[in-house]
Amino acid sequence: MQDHEQHVSDEELLLAADGETKVLAQRVQAHLEACARCRTRAAEMESILIDLAQTERSSLDAELPPVAGARAMLRVRMAELSIDRPGFFSWGRISGGLLPGVLGAATLAAVIVLVGVMVVRHFTATGASLLLSPDYGVLPNHMFTPGAARQASLAEVCTLSHEEVVTKVSPIERQKVFAEYGIPSAQSDRYEVDYLITPGLGGDDDIRNLWPEPYNAEMWNAHRKDVLEERLHEMVCSHHLDLSVAQEAIATNWIAAYEKYVPATPPQDRDAKLTFQRRS
Amino acid sequence: MFDQYRDPLLRYSVSFGVPVPDGEEIVQEVFLSLFRHLQLGRSRQNLRGWIFRVAHNLTLKQRYANKRLPAATQEDADIAAQRTDPRPNPEDACSDAQRQQRLLAVVRALPDVDQSCLRMRAEGLHYREIAGALGISLGSVSMSIARSLGKLIRADQG
Ligand SMILES: [Zn+2]
Numbered sequence: 001m002q003d004h005e006q007h008v009s010d011e012e013l014l015l016a017a018d019g020e021t022k023v024l025a026q027r028v029q030a031h032l033e034a035c036a037r038c039r040t041r042a043a044e045m046e047s048i049l050i051d052l053a054q055t056e057r058s059s060l061d062a063e064l065p066p067v068a069g070a071r072a073m074l075r076v077r078m079a080e081l082s083i084d085r086p087g088f089f090s091w092g093r094i095s096g097g098l099l100p101g102v103l104g105a106a107t108l109a110a111v112i113v114l115v116g117v118m119v120v121r122h123f124t125a126t127g128a129s130l131l132l133s134p135d136y137g138v139l140p141n142h143m144f145t146p147g148a149a150r151q152a153s154l155a156e157v158c159t160l161s162h163e164e165v166v167t168k169v170s171p172i173e174r175q176k177v178f179a180e181y182g183i184p185s186a187q188s189d190r191y192e193v194d195y196l197i198t199p200g201l202g203g204d205d206d207i208r209n210l211w212p213e214p215y216n217a218e219m220w221n222a223h224r225k226d227v228l229e230e231r232l233h234e235m236v237c238s239h240h241l242d243l244s245v246a247q248e249a250i251a252t253n254w255i256a257a258y259e260k261y262v263p264a265t266p267p268q269d270r271d272a273k274l275t276f277q278r279r280s
Numbered sequence: 281m282f283d284q285y286r287d288p289l290l291r292y293s294v295s296f297g298v299p300v301p302d303g304e305e306i307v308q309e310v311f312l313s314l315f316r317h318l319q320l321g322r323s324r325q326n327l328r329g330w331i332f333r334v335a336h337n338l339t340l341k342q343r344y345a346n347k348r349l350p351a352a353t354q355e356d357a358d359i360a361a362q363r364t365d366p367r368p369n370p371e372d373a374c375s376d377a378q379r380q381q382r383l384l385a386v387v388r389a390l391p392d393v394d395q396s397c398l399r400m401r402a403e404g405l406h407y408r409e410i411a412g413a414l415g416i417s418l419g420s421v422s423m424s425i426a427r428s429l430g431k432l433i434r435a436d437q438g
Contacts, residue, residue, distance in 0.1 A: 010426035011419070018407050020418070045429045048436060052387065053402035055380040060291050063300055067286050070304055074282060074311055186376075 007035065013042045043182020138220040139255060140211035144180045145196050147251025148209040152202035158237035160200075169193045169210060177210050190215055192222060196254070197247050198229045201236065220255050228258045235261065282311055285331060288403040292332065293339045295399055296392075298346065306338045329412035332400055336413060340392070379436070386435045390428055397424040 008016075008031050015021070016028035032039050169177075174193045175185075183191065191212035197203030213222055232250065235241040241261075249257040286307055293303035313334050318324070387395060393414065400410045407425075411418045 010430065011422040014426055014429075015407060015418075015422050020407060020422075044433055045426075048383075048429055048432045049402065052383055052398070052432065055383050056291060056295060056399070056402060059380065059384065060294055061287070063294065064287060064290055065300070065304070067283055070286055070307065071282055074308055077308060077312060078315055 008032070008038050010041070010045065013038065013045065017042065017046070040182060047182060047184065047187075138214065138217045139253060140196055140213075141181065144177075144208075145211040146208055147196045147247070148204040148206040149197055149202045149247050150204040152243075154236070154243055157200065157202050157233075157243060169205075173207065173210065176207055177212055180207070181212050183212055188212075194222060194225070197251050200229060200233055201246055201250065202243060203247070220258075224258065225254055228254060228262055231262050232257070285328075289331065289335045292335055292399055292403065293342070296339050296343055296395070298339055298342050302342050302346070303339075306335060306342060309338055310334045326409055326412045328405060329409035332403075332405060332409070333413040333415075336396060382435055383432060386432050387428070390431070394424045394428050397421050398428045401425055 008028050012024060012028055016025040019025060032042065174188070177193050178185065178188050178191075191214055193210055194213040195203045195205075196209050196211055199205070203209050213225075215221070228250065232241065232246040236243050236246050249260070289307045289310060290300070290303045293306050294300055298306065310331050314327075314331055317330070387398060390398070393416070396414055397410055400413060401407075405413070407418055407421045411421045414421070
């Protein structure tokens with residue numbers, strides 16, 4: 001009974017995973033680090049929720065008509081709405097009803113863009129758990145994967161070729177990683193077990209440096225991480241960045257590191273460069 | 281924003297048994313309402329919760345209207361709900377499609393408010409946003425989802 005009281009309730013696990021109250025999240029995090037049972041439970045809940053979302057999508061998405069028609073319809077209706085209601089906009093009166101439909105549509109486009117930006121900001125600002133977004137799982141759980149580096153000198157890192165340092169992750173190690181993250185074996189083909197700190201930057205062949213990276217991430221996928229790795233390698237070997245700083249940056253939050261170190265070129269250019277430089 | 285939320289909102293409506301064309305109309309109405317809402321300078325807090333709330337209300341209204349007619353989707357949902365069997369036989373348990381059917385059947389058998397919480401969560405809303413959308417407390421949302429996930433996990437493990 002007392003033992004039961006010490007565990008975290010399902011509600012608390014869910015709320016903490018959603019970042020609800022810092023205090024609770026910290027308490028739950030501390031408990032999870034010590035309690036395998038609650039870790040398993042948390043993974044179980046998360047996994048069933050993801051499965052459910054995917055099930056809903058796979059059973060419904062085929063029925064949904066393309067978005068373009070609906071978008072065009074909405075534009076027409078919004079334009080109509082502004083014609084129907086002259087003076088609907090506060091500045092509508094000033095313009096004396098001059099082409100209200102056209103102006104309305106223009107404002108509307110601005111509003112939609114503005115709202116879109118606000119919503120995106122809101123997501124980023126609240127650090128919305130990427131749960132269930134197409135980019136869910138693109139950052140490793142630091143509890144399981146803090147990152148680990150081997151004793152490697154700068155000279156070693158900069159002279160050895162990629163092929164010389166990368167060792168293939170063994171099936172046993174893969175299984176360990178999936179077990180740790182509570183990923184059922186049936187879903188394991190959705191993930192690549194990847195090094196957090198790449199061996200090319202001195203990353204170690206250690207379970208603390210391995211995590212299941214989802215294949216289907218739209219934005220922050222393995223290709224993008226490769227770009228970051230090459231960039232950091234280049235900076236380290238041209239003495240523009242300390243090896244330890246590069247390792248720390250990629251281990252802490254590789255997406256933030258990407259934003260910080262990869263020059264902001266348009267995505268097409270990056271992709272073109274990527275294809276060009278892609279290691280065999 | 282429309283492109284981002286049209287599919288989630290439409291899925292939400294359709295998953296409650298509303299036919300796709302009706303669902304599409306609901307989504308249109310949601311965005312027209314949003315347009316008016318913003319133009320009137322109303323609160324921009326929890327806009328995601330706000331659009332789901334409008335979609336939720338319109339969906340339930342539409343479903344009620346459709347129930348008066350014999351709607352195939354509603355019947356399907358009822359049939360699927362009857363299939364809720366916590367102990368499937370071992371051969372079935374191996375099949376992915378069977379498992380999906382089982383999960384969906386569990387969800388459809390849940391009370392409306394539990395289905396709403398779960399589906400909004402599945403569309404990526406935060407608990408706080410769901411609470412705002414459904415006009416219930418944060419505690420009720422987390423309890424509802426914990427309860428539903430518990431049922432799903434039990435059904436899944438057989
Ligand atoms: Zn525990």
